[in-house]
Amino acid sequence: MGRRFEFVYILDFIPKLLGYLQITLFIVAASVVLGLVVGLIVALPRMYNIPVLKRLSVIYVSFFRGTPILIQLFLIYYGLPELLKGISIDVSKVPVLAFVIFTYALHSGAFISEAIRAAVGAVDRGQVEAAYAIGMSGFEAFTRIVLPQAVAISLPVFANVVIANLKDTSLAFTLGAMEMTGKSQTLGLTTQHFIEVYISLSLIYFVVSVILERLFQLAERRMLRYQPELASTPSRKRQLPRLLLPQFKKGGEQA
Amino acid sequence: MIKLTGIKKSFGKQEVLKGIDLTVEQGDVVAILGPSGSGKTTLLRCINYLERPNDGEVAIHQFKVDCKRASKQDIHTLRQKTAMVFQNYNLFKHKTALENVMEGLVIVQKLPKQKARELAVQALEKVGLGNKLNEYPSRLSGGQQQRVGIARALALNPEIILFDEPTSALDPELVGEVLAVIRKIAGEGITMIIVTHEMAFARDVASHVVFMDDGVVVEEGPPHQLFGTPKEERTRQFLKRSIQEWSYSI
Ligand SMILES: Nc1ncnc2c1ncn2[C@@H]1O[C@H](COP(=O)(O)OP(=O)(O)OP(=O)(O)O)[C@@H](O)[C@H]1O
Ligand SMILES: [Mg+2]
Numbered sequence: 001m002g003r004r005f006e007f008v009y010i011l012d013f014i015p016k017l018l019g020y021l022q023i024t025l026f027i028v029a030a031s032v033v034l035g036l037v038v039g040l041i042v043a044l045p046r047m048y049n050i051p052v053l054k055r056l057s058v059i060y061v062s063f064f065r066g067t068p069i070l071i072q073l074f075l076i077y078y079g080l081p082e083l084l085k086g087i088s089i090d091v092s093k094v095p096v097l098a099f100v101i102f103t104y105a106l107h108s109g110a111f112i113s114e115a116i117r118a119a120v121g122a123v124d125r126g127q128v129e130a131a132y133a134i135g136m137s138g139f140e141a142f143t144r145i146v147l148p149q150a151v152a153i154s155l156p157v158f159a160n161v162v163i164a165n166l167k168d169t170s171l172a173f174t175l176g177a178m179e180m181t182g183k184s185q186t187l188g189l190t191t192q193h194f195i196e197v198y199i200s201l202s203l204i205y206f207v208v209s210v211i212l213e214r215l216f217q218l219a220e221r222r223m224l225r226y227q228p229e230l231a232s233t234p235s236r237k238r239q240l241p242r243l244l245l246p247q248f249k250k251g252g253e254q255a
Numbered sequence: 256m257i258k259l260t261g262i263k264k265s266f267g268k269q270e271v272l273k274g275i276d277l278t279v280e281q282g283d284v285v286a287i288l289g290p291s292g293s294g295k296t297t298l299l300r301c302i303n304y305l306e307r308p309n310d311g312e313v314a315i316h317q318f319k320v321d322c323k324r325a326s327k328q329d330i331h332t333l334r335q336k337t338a339m340v341f342q343n344y345n346l347f348k349h350k351t352a353l354e355n356v357m358e359g360l361v362i363v364q365k366l367p368k369q370k371a372r373e374l375a376v377q378a379l380e381k382v383g384l385g386n387k388l389n390e391y392p393s394r395l396s397g398g399q400q401q402r403v404g405i406a407r408a409l410a411l412n413p414e415i416i417l418f419d420e421p422t423s424a425l426d427p428e429l430v431g432e433v434l435a436v437i438r439k440i441a442g443e444g445i446t447m448i449i450v451t452h453e454m455a456f457a458r459d460v461a462s463h464v465v466f467m468d469d470g471v472v473v474e475e476g477p478p479h480q481l482f483g484t485p486k487e488e489r490t491r492q493f494l495k496r497s498i499q500e501w502s503y504s505i
Contacts, residue, residue: 124345126341126345127346127348129345130339130341130346130347130407131358132303132305132334133303133334133337133338133339134338134358134363134407134411135334135359135363136359136362137331140362140363144358144362145347145349149348149349152349225391226348226349226350226392227348228393228394
């Protein structure tokens with residue numbers, strides 16, 4: 001398949017692919033921001049134990065965590081318009097990208113809601129009582145005491161969601177979305193240098209992942225500076241292996 | 256003057272407080288003793304509405320709250336007039352010692368930051384932590400954390416401070432420093448209720464001792480009377496057991 005391997009193509013492809021990086025990053029950013037909103041909304045019924053909604057949120061979370069994202073993409077891209085046609089809403093003019101972002105938002109929302117739930121649960125009840133005892137309202141106690149700690153605690157999981165999302169966006173090409181992987185398909189086909197284009201592509205994904213990983217680590221160290229383990233180990237050595245080998249695990253396992 | 260009248264509290268079918276009356280005069284240090292499960296913690300938590308009493312009245316000076324129809328505003332006012340020191344300190348983990356003490360001053364009392372900071376530093380100095388202002392709780396010993404907890408209560412300048420077994424989560428060698436701080440602020444005329452198992456401390460520092468069992472006040476009086484010549488058999492039994500178990504002295 002394809003022509004003989006030529007190194008220069010790798011260098012040639014990188015800038016061409018980089019032109020589409022912004023679309024990839026846009027999908028990631030938009031879906032993660034939406035995913036945060038979805039995640040918070042979905043986490044609430046379970047944190048406050050609201051009967052029917054709680055059940056629905058469990059089903060939602062286990063569906064989006066338990067099925068492949070590729071299938072979710074297909075279901076939403078092909079299924080949703082049919083469903084909406086039933087109530088006479090026409091979405092045939094909606095761009096592919098919107099479906100892609102919608103799917104990834106629902107997908108990350110499921111993981112984020114689990115992270116939020118775990119993190120809020122990890123802030124002990126005693127601190128909330130102390131806040132009440134000094135006269136804070138429920139809202140003040142949540143925003144000033146619980147939320148900052150919950151955000152800090154869930155940051156590692158959130159980082160994993162973002163990075164997993166970055167890589168998962170590569171599947172959007174199956175719907176014909178023109179992001180980085182989609183572009184690599186066309187480049188491969190027109191030049192017949194498939195190996196080179198995939199090498200360039202993986203290099204870009206890898207570098208972006210490492211940069212994101214590193215940024216999250218900095219944020220984490222800053223936000224969790226009140227924790228003894230982080231406060232007392234400023235040594236860089238310990239962080240290095242993790243930096244070179246980003247852990248692309250997703251979800252609430254480590255929370 | 257703090258006055259509790261007929262405070263009742265049940266958890267499900269279990270009646271934990273069966274109608275408690277208690278009067279605390281200005282400047283009093285009231286020690287509450289009693290076996291585990293007798294309702295001491297629950298009583299303290301009813302005073303600032305961390306638990307909602309089922310019946311009774313809580314009065315702080317002229318401000319009276321009927322427990323059956325306490326409004327949000329009533330509860331807020333009660334909480335502003337009281338402060339609590341917890342068994343497990345319950346410091347805000349993401350805030351430094353100074354920020355822990357400032358939080359209530361800035362957010363609840365709405366003092367300007369500069370003024371709040373001054374008061375917070377004063378309170379921390381009083382508990383001997385003037386050199387730990389910017390430490391996070393995770394870097395402090397249990398005794399130091401509890402002293403931050405006391406400073407946080409003290410800085411709010413409440414009518415009364417409620418202590419729930421302030422030393423029982425501490426390693427024995429750290430108990431002394433915390434008791435010394437409580438003794439010091441008791442000497443300054445701050446009104447307080449202390450639930451404690453430290454018999455020697457209660458005898459020395461309290462102006463009034465209350466013995467609770469099974470959701471009722473069994474006996475109360477000045478320390479020399481309650482410890483020296485207890486009237487009730489249940490009190491005598493409890494003291495006999497406690498003096499054996501809790502034979503610390505400071
Ligand atoms: N939130 C709650 N829900 C149900 N039962 C509770 C609750 N809080 C306390 N209880 C019960 O109320 C009773 C009194 O508890 P409380 O904590 O007031 O006792 P205590 O005198 O402080 O005991 P200790 O000396 O062990 O601290 C206990 O039987 C306890 O199990
Ligand atoms: Mg107790």
